Amino acid sequence: MLIRAENLRKSYTKKGRSGRTVSALRETDIELESGRLTVVFGRSGSGKTTLLNILSGLVRPTEGRVLFDGKDIFSLADGELSRFRSRNIGYIPQGQSALSVLTVEENVLLPASLIGDESAAEAERLLDIVGLTELRNAYPNELSGGELRRLAVARALINKPAVIFADEPTNDLDDENTRLVLDLLKRTAEGGKAVVVVTHEQSAAAYADVIYRMDGGVLTEGKGCNREIA
Amino acid sequence: MLRKKLPLKNLLKKPFRTAALVLIAAFMTAALFGGSVASASLQNGLESLEKRLGADIIVVPEEAEAKIELENILLQGTPAYFYMDKSLRERIAAVDGVELTSAQYFLVSANAECCSVQVQIIGFDEATDFTIKPWLKETYSDTLGENEIIVGSSLSTQVGHSLKLYGVECKAVGKLDATGTGLDTAIYTTNDTVRTLIRASQEKGIGVLAKQSPDDVISSVYIKVKDGYDIAEVAGNINLTVDGVEAVRTRSMITDTADRLSAISGGINAARIAVWVLAAVIMTAAFSVLAGVRRREFAVLRTIGFSRRQLGAEVLSESGMICAAGIAAGLIVTALTVFPFGRLIEQRTGLPYLSPNAAASTGYALTAAAAVLITGALSSAYSAYRLSRADTGNILREGD
Incomplete structure (x- = not known):
């Protein structure tokens, strides 16, 4: 699947008396291809999460459009867009994102229930890949930070989406878990999916096929050695 | 899912x-x-109370407590008795505008088999009654025989079963519909059976009400006023012309x-x-x-x-x-x-x-x-x- 964003802009009006308009994302174009791991580096507040949320259809841009195989996802009504997102987009949010009332296996299966395809075998396969088979009946409060992040990866993959978006997937993780999560994402990209990671984790550069840098809402593509760009 | x-x-x-x-x-x-x-x-x-009373006017003895006690019987089922001379019924019936009269005699039982407390026994005249029989839920074909009774809906006694009052076996031949009033806990029978009960009480040495037989006294008179007559006016006339009684409009009793x-x-x-x-x-x-x-x-x-x-x-x-x-x-x-x-x-x-x-x-x-x-x-x-x-x-x- 080819994902292309054209002329994206996002500005917010600040709450409060000032009512100031803040430009979170300046005019941006980006193209994402299947089979590649794209990493977007940037400081906190640089606009990288805003870009990710727009690309994944969660946040509507002020201007511009996002095309999935030529189809503008923001031309869809909320219900249609949500259905499209649940089938085609896997999203790994920042921080802890497991639902506390569901077991590990149920958390993984929840997105599948949205498209009416709850395959326990697929959940089991993914739990095996992310190393959580033993914990399938555990609740999120019994898991470590790294395990929770791997659970989020498995959940994002359950519907076999074409593209995975990961927002700071290694934040607060130790080196071992950081490596595990980035390995998983790299293998996912190698499996034919487009994977986009926004992070400030320098080590992610080693896994990237394409690197971007976001600064003050401006996206620039990195050239040369990955580590230097990061 | x-x-x-x-x-x-x-x-x-x-x-x-x-x-x-x-x-x-x-x-x-x-x-x-x-x-x-x-x-x-x-x-x-x-x-239900209004309908059940079925009378336009109720006449009770003039004594101050009689009306209150009647209300207690009707509303709370507190057994009570009060009497006036039986001949008053004829005088009341003679008042202009009175269409029907039916006298009732109140007796309070000793604890009966049916109940843990005393119950109100009401003796009524089957020939003139227009307030009790219309509310029979399970009816009987004939008139009440000797020692036969009709029971209120709240009493546990079933039709066909018997209960003892002053040691007298009384057979329940009818049961009244529920009214939600004190009348649900009363027992209704003829004056003949009331006399039997009084005799039985005397033989047992209880001696209740020995001097006040239904041959001589009644407790209340229920009155139906003729069409075209003003009920309040008829009640007023009764109070004016018949000494020793108080005629109360049923509706006014219910007003409080x-x-x-x-x-x-x-x-x-x-x-x-x-x-x-x-x-x-x-x-x-x-x-x-x-x-x-x-x-x-x-x-x-x-x-x-x-x-x-x-x-x-x-x-x-x-x-x-x-x-x-x-x-x-x-x-x-x-x-x-x-x-x-x-x-x-x-x-x-x-x-x-x-x-x-x-x-x-x-x-x-x-x-x-x-x-x-x-x-x-x-x-x-x-x-x-x-x-x-x-x-x-x-x-x-x-x-x-």
Whole structure:
């Protein structure tokens, strides 16, 4: 699947008396291809999460459009867009994102229930890949930070989406878990999916096929050695 | 499907939060349903009393307590007796405008087999009666024979069974419909049987009322006024022309009761509305607080692919389940308290109390359930809207 964003802009009006308009994302174009791991580096507040949320259809841009195989996802009504997102987009949010009332296996299966395809075998396969088979009946409060992040990866993959978006997937993780999560994402990209990671984790550069840098809402593509760009 | 089970799982995994909300819904249901039933029961009791008395005027002895005691018999079932000369009935019947008269004789039993307390025995004249037989629920074909009785609806004695009064075996041949009044605990029989009972009491050495036989005295006279006559005027004429009696318009006797009932019903309605409003405010506040607490959870659901409508449905499903559980609990608690304790309520309020029939009760239950469901839905609607419209990106960032 080819994902292309054209002329994206996002500005917010600040709450409060000032009512100031803040430009979170300046005019941006980006193209994402299947089979590649794209990493977007940037400081906190640089606009990288805003870009990710727009690309994944969660946040509507002020201007511009996002095309999935030529189809503008923001031309869809909320219900249609949500259905499209649940089938085609896997999203790994920042921080802890497991639902506390569901077991590990149920958390993984929840997105599948949205498209009416709850395959326990697929959940089991993914739990095996992310190393959580033993914990399938555990609740999120019994898991470590790294395990929770791997659970989020498995959940994002359950519907076999074409593209995975990961927002700071290694934040607060130790080196071992950081490596595990980035390995998983790299293998996912190698499996034919487009994977986009926004992070400030320098080590992610080693896994990237394409690197971007976001600064003050401006996206620039990195050239040369990955580590230097990061 | 897991998505459909999610609201229930959310509720079950947060038992204290859920229990508190269910309790509020149950309280609201109990107030609405219980209030409706209690109010309707009092209204039914009054209407039934009015119909049941079946007379336009009731005449009792002039002595001050007689009227009060009659009210006690009618409203609270407190057994009592008072007498006036039997010949007064003919004089009353002769008053212009009086169409029908029927005398009754009141006797108080010793503890009978049927009952743990004394019961009111009412001797009536079958030939002239127009107030008792129309209310026979299970009727008998002939006139009352020797030692045959008709029992009020609240007495446990069944038709065909017997009970002993002063040691005399009396057979129940009829049972009256429920009225919600003291008349439900009375026993009705002929004056011949009353005489037998008095004789039996004398033989047993109880000696109750030995000098006041139904041959000589009566307790009250029920009067039907001829069409075209003013009831108040006829009652006034009786009071003027017949010494030693007090003629009371049945309606005026009920007026005091109606006034008290109106005040109590008003209080019940006010309490019902107050509980409803209070519960609605608490529920709205609770759902609103929960919406704030659960913003991140709903943002995560949004990232998974939940649509705004599905998020709203999630909140409304939870509120619906909470209300459903509250409704079930509230209806059960009300059914277990208001219906069985109707007699106690009657005694405490001193008002006739007749529970609505099954169809009407079902109607009140359904109305209360609908009101609670709608209140729950409205209370959570704003939270559902807020959560479904929240900026997912911002919420996810706030969490970290």
